[in-house]
Amino acid sequence: MDKIIIEGGRPLVGRIKISGAKNAALPLLAATLLAPGWHTLKNMPDLRDTRTMLLLLETMGVEWQKEDNGTIRVNSAKLASFEASYDLVKTMRASILVLGPLLARMGEARVSLPGGCAIGARPIDFHMQGLEKLGVDLTLANGYVHGRVKELKGGTVYFDIPSVTGTENMLMAAVLAKGTTVIKNAAREPEIGNLVDMLVNMGGCIEGRGTDKLVIQGVAELRPAEISIIPDRIETGTYLIAVGATGGEVTLTNCNPSHLPSLLEKLRIVGLEIKERETEIHVSCPAPLRSVDIKTLPFPGFPTDLQAQIMALMCFSKGLSLITETIFENRFMHVAELKRMGADIRIDGHSAIVKGVDRLYGARVMATDLRASASLIIAALAAEGTTEISRVYHLDRGYDDLVGKLSMVGAMIRREKE
Ligand code: UD1
Secondary structure, three states, rough: OOEEEEEOOOOOOEEEEEEEEEEHHHHHHHHHOOOOOEEEEEOOOHHHHHHHHHHHHOOOOOEEOOOOOOOOOEEEEOOOEEEOOOHOOOOOHHHHHHHOOOOOOOOOOOOOEOOOOEEEEEOOHHHHHHHHHHHOOOEOOOOOEEEEEEOOOOEEOOOOOOOOHHHHHHHHOOOEEEOOEEEEEEOOOHHHHHHHHHOOOOOOOOOOOOOOOEEEEEOOOOOOOEEOOOOOOOHHHHHHHHHHHEEEEEEEOOOOOOHOOHHHHHHHOOOOOEEEEOOOEEEEEEOOOOOOOEOOOOOOOOOOOHHHHHHHHHOOEEEEEEEOOOOOOOOHHHHHHHHHOOOEEEEEOOOEEEEOOOOEEEOEEOOOOOOHHHHHHHHHOOOOOOEEEEHHHHHHHHOOOOHHHHHHOOOEEEEEEE
């Protein structure tokens, strides 16, 4: 296992190119199951999760090729299996995204239940209830969900809470169902817009893109698509927050500022200077940091996937910050590790009260999940002394070349075998 070692206290200066979004790449890869022929996916990030999804597709008989410029070509012409095994699903919950497309293409799917994860129970009841509305017969046995359907039929689905992958699974099933499907209280994350664009390129008929009501008119068949994966807004946000913590001046390129409305607003309140261009964000941090309260919410609210990172930033602010997590029940695993670096944080139910301190100190810390790891990286970049972060495989799931990108802007960061 590898560890990352950071000598803290250096401002970040330069340019960072943002990669394609993990959470867009995964549903887009799953969507290639819907139509035989070569699909072209551009701006594919090089991540452990995207490699896991490709491996999962391979087990079903999908072929794929990598081209030079971050483009991947995928062909699901010869599907040989409709099963996603426990071995792969346990390493990546988003494997559940194959459920909808497999049912639509093959009329049958057997997917291991994802179970809990480091940040909470994360059930899939919305996915199942939604698919049942489209006529799927679902059974649970031996840790697997098994679905069968002769012909998918349109139906109306209402999500109690907007679920991102739940909405995506429904879209991928409904696009080939007979008749009209309506998804009410659909999630509105930009990654869903990217999937809608891909499905429309494939010949799907979907109205309501970007809203909480999606209307899908099923079609008889789809064709392969060419699509570019949107920039990763969570990677973008992580680097913006890192500049806030360390000081300095960075231009993020190949990103989309309109996908981060709440973060940019909050960072301006904190004291960062942010200039937005169409595909770039310029950030500098001239003033001392002010504290700000945060509540995670579905898009366009503050993303839960940036909660751990903004908490690291608040450790360096003047005053008190109340950070409330409303999406996942157990997403404060980074708190204990930040405290080991000298942070003053108290947890009260779903909220954390962060009192800014003069400095954090380097320590040996352990990453517990993907975004918790990113928060420790931010804390370490701004801390006094050396921090060693172990269990780096979490970061590899979602950050493309993190060590390379941070080194390029002046961070003293290296990766070593543990
Ligand atoms: C996706 C993202 C993840 C992000 C999360 C919230 C991907 C691959 N992952 O995860 O990075 O943190 O959105 O923005 O895109 N829920 C249920 N039953 C369900 C489904 C969800 O109760 O069947 C609950 C969840 O426990 C959670 C809330 O709904 O409280 C939202 O979760 P959801 O949007 O489904 O998260 P994911 O799609 O798993």
